[in-house]
Amino acid sequence: MKFRTTIYDFVLSIASIYVILRSIFDLGHRKTIEYRFKVSFDEEVLMNFKEQQKKSSFKGLWIHAASVGEVLGAINLINKVREEYENYPIFLTVTNYSALNLVKEKYPYINVRISPFDFSWLISKLCKILDVPNMIIVEAEYWPNLINIFSENGKVFHISTRFSKKALYKYKKFDFLFKYMFERVTAFFAKTKEDKDNLIEYGINESKVFIIGDIKAYQNSDRFYSEESIFDLVAGSTHKGEESILINLYFKFNKNISIAIAPRHLSRLNEIISELEKVNIDFLLWSRDKDFIKKRNKSPKPIILIDTMGELSSIYALGKIGFVGGTLEKIGGHNLFEPAICARPVLFGKYYQRQSFMADSLLSEDKESSNNKYKGAYVIENLDQFYDIVIYLLKDNNWFEEGKVARKKFEYASGSLNRTYNLLKDEFNVFV
Template identity: 30%
Template sequence: MVEIRNCLCVNYIVKISDKMILLYQFIYTIIIICCAPFILLFAAAGNKRVLERLGLSLSKEYPKNKRIWVHALSVGEVISAIPLIDAIRLEYPDKEIVLTVTTVKGLLIAKKELHEKVKIIQMPIDFWWSINRIRNYINPYCFVLVETDIWPALLNNLAQNNIKCFLVNGRISPSTFKAYKKFSFIIKPVFSKFALCMMQSEHDSKRLIETGIDQNKIITTGNIKFDRSWLPMQPQERDDLLNKLSLSAEDCIWVAGSIHKDEEKIILNVFLQLFPQFPKLRLILAPRNIEESNKILIIAQGMGLKSILKTDRDHDKNPYPVLILNTIGELSRIYGIGKIAFVGGSMVASGGHNLLEPASFGMPVLFGPYMHNFVLMSELILKEEGAIQINNENELYQSIKKLIEDDVLYDRMRKNSKNFVYKHQGAIKEVIMHIRKHVG
């Protein structure tokens, strides 16, 4: 009797879930109809991005063989997908992989890092017609979503066509958790379409369970970002990069990466205080949005700091204490020539960024108080004593000064940060094992 009651309850929930997704698709269709005149104008003008987002640029010739579909939202998710794709290729050598990416910057990184390994295409909008187009075009064996970018119509469409969906490296930030709880009536039916949600940490798994998602579909596998093949900086590559940037091996290079709006003033103020004491100190500042580069250049020059954009280095080889990295896809290797790293998005309430790239080169890593998107990662590296968390401009100044002056501390933190990266590898193996269990 209990089993019958449970079965009826499940069927009722499924019906309610399907109605919510149908309502979502109905609203989305109305929006598309209202926007149709503008869409047609852009399409008629040959706007390639509009055509791609609608799925109109996809070939009508559909593949006979099933392919593994991996999806990544933007730059961070694409970087996470790199070790995952490598592992999938080893596990399923007979299956072609298609990677879809939502943002333009993400597409640029994907094409740079993965163009020889997978087919890369723009992810269309979550409109039923566009989703049908891309599903038919890919002919998926299974669908693997990396970290985030949950689309209800897409997941519903795949589930209706008996295509197994997996969330890999899932994470739920505090703000996302609040939103999920508030709109659980939408979130539950969407997440019910996943065969399995593989989360980065117990924190993330717990939050998803508290949202009301079936705990039998949630497991903690760890963070796949650790499993990337970390290429060491070879002496020749280092020399070439230093020469390209008009820097020398004797320079003490501070790399401030993924810097958000308003953080640049903190970084530049600290550098302004340190530079007179340490004339060999150099700053490479990489803004999160390269569109901000010219503004940052003006701010730095207004403070009396000789500064240059990376794109101007080709025709100006004069020494500049401050270099602003206004290019995409170079930061990960530039960390390798640095002595000290600061990772941005952490002095403002943005949630921080990936700490693994600087740590993999054995750099002491500094970051601010706002690391809610990388809670476990920041806790682990602090525990391993490979990083310093600072709360304000003065603490940043004092920490960098101490690292420059104290060789014993610096060498210990270098060793610890590198060990931290390799110590926590292994998530990919778990992920592949669980995918294999579900789809064979």
């Protein structure tokens, strides 16, 4: 193992050059670079966690998640634990600045830090400081030193596990580095049967893999049904290329459809504005024109750009139809349940491989219903089909009936959080 670790650390040293260079141009990287390459006993967040451990009868838990989507899922689990164990010490590590900022602003009770780069000496030091018996890793984070070193004295659980065919072939190519790592994981809580099958094909013992679903499914599940709306279509988490399709859809409706666009990365806002200006489309900014937007109801209708963070769930509730981005381009998709939570029909493109559990849940047939007229979710293949589906949904309030079906499918899938929690607690005795 020592030779393997040395090789891996060397490879990471080369890769870290890119991280350092990126920090020159990327503000988020620049603000977190120190924590990627340094772990110190006197960091405030680590001292707060150690103090929490002293006051608690529990040693606590380390949870690692990557970006905002995975972190929201982790927060669902954290809140679930806190419902039963009020003072339970939990330490969360994340990999990007947006996730860090979100947790600090909206969940100040959570001890959160940027995860250090996966060098053996940094991970060893953080393991020693935290001194917890269990670690939970969310979704598709597979870091050899993190898993190998922690597993020497604790148990590692991988939840909402996503393991595609592509991942299977990739990790098989580098068995020398990764096979031992996968063997060190105590249990995998896979999102779908496909994920489980791929893990078993890779070589994981079937007894270690459970099909549980996705803990993100529980997010904001108390959102209400509403027949009121100010947007016809809310397009959330869009990427480059998808705004162009939405603009073409807007023209196909002769500018008589209200579309709200929430780009995945606000850093692209000026790029989108330039694209709108080139084709002479009026637009409004949500942060600046919110009150005016809510009162306006005449044609032609401007496009609304959502230029704020953390509001997407509530924005979906203000629309009749939800489109989830990262699916018309080869990204893999984002949280497909967000519109469904608000009882809105969900539209997405064919590139949803990163959200296969959610897609499968939404596209599945409702076996309890004798009438499957309403589907709740639709896959967009091209612009003409996009137009036809939106026309159908806006006619006779079909969107409201479709939204109720989407919500029902979400509610069934949202049991993933309870299934995950109960398995961790009762089968593996994690919360000690």
